Structures are given as structure tokens and as C-alpha cells.
Amino acid sequence: MKTFILLTISIFFIAVPVLAETPTVSSVEKHLMCTCGCTMPLYTCECQKSEEMRTEIKQMIERGMTQQEILDSYVSRFGEKILSAPTKKGFNLVAWILPFLSVILVGGVLIKTVKRWSHPETKQESGPSEKLDPKYLEQLENELSHFEEKGE
Known part of the structure; x- marks a missing residue:
């Protein structure tokens, strides 16, 4: 009896893959x-x-x-x-990859743009970055005083 049950079960497991492939x-x-x-x-x-x-x-x-x-x-x-769908080989692989790649690329651009809009860059105040040469500073003072004298 045990042999019959084992034989039946083994035939079932052998037949299942064949049925699945049909x-x-x-x-x-x-x-x-x-x-x-x-x-x-x-x-x-x-x-x-x-x-x-x-x-x-x-x-x-x-x-x-x-x-x-x-x-x-x-x-x-x-x-x-x-x-109905392109094969996943050779050039047709582009049809499978390109949509996902474009979504990732567009998503990255959108994230960067939103961050830029929400956190604008702070601008430095304008002004001289270095001290002026005393020679030019003296020349500027002379010209400004000369200009003020003419204006009065």
C-alpha cells in the first residue's frame, strides 16, 4: 500500500511540470x-x-x-x-530602460529646481574686497574735493 501511494505521488510530481509547460x-x-x-x-x-x-x-x-x-x-x-512587447535583447532593451531612466532624470531635475526655488542663494554685499591703495585713495579724495569746490 505504501508503495502504491509513493508511486502515485511521484507520478503526480513528474506530471505537474509537464502540465505547467503546456x-x-x-x-x-x-x-x-x-x-x-x-x-x-x-x-x-x-x-x-x-x-x-x-x-x-x-x-x-x-x-x-x-x-x-x-x-x-x-x-x-x-x-x-x-x-505585443519588444524583446529584452539588443537595441530593444532601450525601449525597456529609457522610460525608467527618463523618470529618474526628470525627477532629479525637479528636485533640484524645487530646492533652488525654496532656498534662494544669499548674495554678498557689494563693496571692495581689498583695501584700496593709499595712492589711489589720495587721488580720489583730491578729485572729490575739487568737484565739491566747483559745485558751490
Whole structure:
């Protein structure tokens, strides 16, 4: 009896990964765009072309193809534009990174701008930073006194 139970449990654990890897039409169609030209993902499109694609996906699943094999088949026929999301490889990686990078960059600029507005820089009072040369100070005094004499 114990052997039967252990055998049943082991078969269950062996079969679970196989069942988990079997794709469904709905799991595959979430990764594809409809080819009718409507620019909608396949799982939301209701046109005749989408029904044909669903039938073809179902046939591929019945032939034992995995989800990745089905997606690769469509990519080989239609190119990467058939995928509902860009791949995370090569130049397409920019499409995944750029939005996050721009949010961080804009956030940093906003924080810096708000800090600058809320804490304006204090200005130093104007005036001579060094003592004037006595020669020039004497010349200034002479010219000011000469100017005052003419003004009276």
C-alpha cells in the first residue's frame, strides 16, 4: 500500500511540470499582435483574422509546440512587430530602460529646481574686497574735493 501511494505521488510530481509547460491559446495570444492591421493585441481583437490566428495557435499546441516555439514561428514569418512587447535583447532593451531612466532624470531635475526655488542663494554685499591703495585713495579724495569746490 505504501508503495502504491509513493508511486502515485511521484507520478503526480513528474506530471505537474509537464502540465505547467503546456501552453494555452490565451497564454500565447497575450504575446502576439493581430495581423489584420488594427494594431490591437491578439487577445483583444475580434476580427476574422484573429480567429484564424487562434485556430492556428490551437493546432500548433496540439502538435506539441511550446509557447516559445509558437512565438518564434510567428516572429520568423512576420518579424518582431508581431510581438505585443519588444524583446529584452539588443537595441530593444532601450525601449525597456529609457522610460525608467527618463523618470529618474526628470525627477532629479525637479528636485533640484524645487530646492533652488525654496532656498534662494544669499548674495554678498557689494563693496571692495581689498583695501584700496593709499595712492589711489589720495587721488580720489583730491578729485572729490575739487568737484565739491566747483559745485558751490
